[in-house]
Amino acid sequence: MKTSINFKAVNSDSEIHNFRRKTFDYIRKELTPHNEYWQEDKIADRIQKIEAYCKEKSGRKLQKNAKPVREGVVVIKEDTTMKDLFDLSKRLEQELGIRVFQIAIHKDEGHFDKESEEWKPNFHAHLVADWQDQTTGKTLKHQSFHYSKMQDLAAECLGMERGTAGSVGRLEAVEFKIQKKEEELKALEEKVDHMKKHLGSGKFNDLIVNDTNFFGVQQIKTKETIANFGNTFKLYNTELLRNSNELDNKTRQITDLRKEITHLKKENVQLKDKNTALLTNADVFALEKKKYLDSVVDALEKAIRFQWFKNPLTDRSDDKKLLQEMNTVCTDFSKNNHIPFSALEQIFTVTELATGLFSLLRLGDGNDIDPEYIPVPKKKKKKRNIRY
Structure with a gap:
């Protein structure tokens, strides 16, 4: 499955759409609970920060025609997680200076065939991003190869195929249209030939309505005959079109399945090579483990920030309640992102990490708390019915 990501200036109603703050007629309401949302800033608040930072760095106001906040739509898979999109956001910031501060995963849009x-x-997912250059305070300037890099990062972070490059894609699209038109022309010619054969065979003679006039001469009743031929050809054409569409649909399905098989075979080879390296090379194993845990920590920090952002006025001075809240955050994070809870338990055994995470939840700004109190979140046990 291919992915692509495209950014444009953010709309004034983006938050209403992205966070489903009203009902839309093009969504399936029963699927909306499957959506996921995250934010660390409101758009209006981020624009104020951008304007202030621009004034501080350059001494000038942000230009009126500037587009300091942009929104990207990225194609995702059904099992794409918020952590996958956090990973993509991190790479966009590291390599292109784009800082994502809102994410919305939508699984309630589509259409009926x-x-x-x-x-x-x-x-798909919506990524709302800060487009400000942190060095100059001005809006980021990207060239065509930067946008190509965005596509590479999306495919890499989401584990999907990269979309076709713009110029190549347009050329292929034109060639495809030409090919389809040629196929349609050939099919039409075959259909005409087929109809001519049937007409010449006398098969449709019974559709002709004759009548004997006053002088005993047989004449064709034009109106009735035309009606008979019209109705017959209409039914004939409908059946032919139905069969043709069904054949096209089956052909497309087979083509898609063959592509998927090819992709899966390639993916299996890559996974086997990677597994071999992990099992035989201790350095590779340690490096992959560190990369994975670093990625989990980064995503968990964002989830904790979002929890604090939703409830900034909550009193978190009680250590027991703080631990309960952290347990809830970690349990939901583990479930929604398909991350083993044991990985989170391992993270909280590192004093420095645990201190920072609890501080983030308690204060929202990463200030230190008493390192002597670093409780480790424990996975909630399922209640079991006791039989006697």
Whole structure:
């Protein structure tokens, strides 16, 4: 499955759409609970910060035509997690200076296929980003190769195929349209030939309505004959079109499945090579483990910030309540991102990390707390029914 990411100036109603703050007629309400949301700033608040920072760094106001906040739509898979998008956001910041501060995963949009009436979901995510250059205070300036890099990062972080490059894609699209038109022309020619053969065979003679006039001469009743031919050809054409569409649909399905098989075979080879390296090379194993844990810590920090952002006025001075809240955050984070809870338990055994994470939840700004109190979140045990 291919992915792509495209940014444009943020709309004034983006938050209403992204966070589903009102009902839209193009979504399936029963699927909306599957959506996920994260933010560390409101758009209006971030724009104020950008304007103030621009004035501080350059001594000038932000230009009126500047687009300091932009929104990207990225194609995702059904099982794409918020952590995957956190990883993408981190890479966008590291390599292109783009700082994502809002993410919305949408799984309630799509359409019903007209022929099969099957639901075709449109899995995607909205990334709202700060487009300010932290060195100059001005808006980031990107060139074409930077936008190409965005596509590479999206494919790498989301584990998907990269979308086709713009110029190549347009050329292929034109060639494809030409090919389809040629196929349509050939099919039309075959259909005309087929109809001519049937007409010449006398098969449709019974559709002709004759009548004997006053002088005993047979004449064709034009109106009735035309009606008979029209109705027959209409039914004939409908059946032919239905069969043709069904054949096209099956052909497309087979083509897609073959592509998926090829992709999975390639992916399996890559996984086998990686597994071999992990099992035989201690350095590779240690490096991959560190990369994974660093990625989990970064995503967990964002989840904790979001928890504090939603409830900034909550009194978190009680250590027991703080631990309970952290347990809830970690349990939800583990479930939603398919991360083993044991990985989180390992993170909290590191004093420095645990101190920072509890500080983040308690104060929202990373200030230190008493390092002597660093409780380790424990996975909630499922209640079991005791039988006697």
